[in-house]
Amino acid sequence: MTETFCLKIEGVEQEFMLDPNLPLLEQLADFGINQRKACRNGVCQICDAELLAGSVFQRYPRADLSAPASLYLCTSFARSDLKLRLIRAEFTRP
Numbered sequence: 001m002t003e004t005f006c007l008k009i010e011g012v013e014q015e016f017m018l019d020p021n022l023p024l025l026e027q028l029a030d031f032g033i034n035q036r037k038a039c040r041n042g043v044c045q046i047c048d049a050e051l052l053a054g055s056v057f058q059r060y061p062r063a064d065l066s067a068p069a070s071l072y073l074c075t076s077f078a079r080s081d082l083k084l085r086l087i088r089a090e091f092t093r094p
């Protein structure tokens with residue numbers, strides 16, 4: 001059974017369960033969050049976000065990041081419970 005982590009997003013009451021094997025960007029869509037994206041490989045930088053709590057593994061540019069830090073949602077994987085500040089996102093579900 002895969003371990004899951006909890007995601008909190010600044011300004012959002014609801015909490016979400018994260019699969020550590022999937023990039024954060026992929027999972028946001030399932031949560032009803034429309035995050036701006038383009039390349040999906042860490043190059044265009046349009047999916048940047050702020051890590052307010054927790055730690056992630058970022059595949060590209062390769063780094064182990066702990067809060068406070070900036071990350072790219074398309075190449076980052078949860079390594080603990082997280083709190084994020086999304087910069088270019090809108091919520092499509094209440």
Ligand code: FES
Nearest residue numbers: 038040042045074
């Ligand atoms: S979508 Fe381009 S860096 Fe994430």
